[in-house]
Amino acid sequence: MTAVAESDSSAGSPGTGVGTGSSGTGRSSTERPKQPRPSALAYLGLLGLAAAAFAFFWWSRESTDVLFLPLGGVTLWAPQNPLIGLLIMLGLLIVCWRVRIGEMAAFGALTFVIVTYWAGENIDFTLASIWERWDNLAGQLAAFFNPNWSYVFGVWDEWLVTLNMAIVATIIGCSIGLVLAMFASPVSSPNKATSQTIKALNSVIRSIPDVGWALLFVAMIGGTAYGLGPLAGVLALLMFNIGIVAKLLGETIDAASPGPIEAADSTGANLTQRNRIAVLPQVLPGFTSYSLYVFELNIRASTAIGIVGVGGIGHELNLQMNRFAWENVASILYMLIIVVLLVDLFSLWIRRRLM
Template identity: 35%
Template structure:
């Protein structure tokens, strides 16, 4: 019995030794294939960078040559003129209000859009059209939407709020759907096992998992929307952009500088406050 066992062990060992070169060869081929793929994509990335560099007409020499003109131009912004600071402050408050409501409306709209755009929740024939809708909402800049809504509702902050809400809903919908697709399916399956319907599965199985990420995304977009709202006034959508555009038109760069300083201070305050709120909520 021991002899047959030793013969079996020796034959098994010889089979392993015979198989080892084949396995090593297969692993070597796989490693070469992966290396080839990496080299291919690396070369493609370099080619794209070179092509985009040419298409963008990047010329560092021209920038260095005209840097003196830039310094002279920027010097004209100082000292800042805060003589109309009350008007600028009121316009900045309007701009922040536009950012608040644009983000809030977008977040409300983005939630159902994100659910319908998530592959682990809805069938593909719903997911793909919804994703293309989100793509379209993100692809069009807020300025274009502002022009459209100025025609629809007239000049003023309301047009800016609508423009921000549409564009932001597209961005948040994309981010929300990616968060939904990365959830742990365990809690959802557990809720489904209790006989819950689809809405209850989403409310009690999906939303609690993604709420921290969703909150963080909304706060980040709020900061971005305040910045975007500051230029929507150029097309008549209200806010500090109106004063900014008028000052540029009048070549009153010292007032432009004052407006920019107020915007920087406001944005920094919003960033600090939202960071504290994000840490508290998340």
């Protein structure tokens, strides 16, 4: 209130309103609350942390690249990568200080830079190798822009195998996943012990990736070499699907509304009836959605696990890669994109109709 009165009296003329502030020197404009400044001491500490990180990077460096800094008479030198890291850290702290970011947030950002540097340095991550090996790459890249379309239609039966593997694995895997999810969620399971046991079993199933399951089943029952590729593939995808569906659906059941479940209990329904009547209808949209998602995953995953010796288009892809027939590989990859997009559109369409 007082600020308005002041600006009015200083402007001298009534009715200038908002314009007063900008027409004056700018000092006379309304006083705004100042953003609190972060603690300078904490920023000094962060600076120390950056210096310590720089020292550590210098000490632990493996690359021998060195930058020379001519400074008048003397020339300083510093190892290239740690120096770049230091500059990034200092720049970050300066920006954070200027926009008055709190010390905890600045610490987080600094830590992010340090950890990223450390991880990248450990594995010698650099995009420079792409340039160094460009001659090798150029030919293959050219092939990728020139796919062999006549080839891709010649292997349509392999595509069919992939699709069928995905369908069978999805249907069986999701059904088993549904049952496991019912036992895993404390809402629908008979007792806590069952729920915990099934959850633990589930974690084990999920901790093995799809390629891991494929290798396991190929080793146990034999892969394409024995004509059993699709079987191993379906089994691998199945385990993969059970893990995903049981996890996602279990959590959906956890969140099911307790009212209808209590109502079903109050009618004297047994556990199976209660789960069928009150839990299943609530989670059915989620279940359908997860199943379609899993189907998409299966198409993609079956290509990847084909490389380790289960049937389908992945197997064909592997063969063509071993023959360095990059035009054929390219056509398979393009086709894969199209198929996955189609499946995606299809599942979107179904989901829309179901909701």
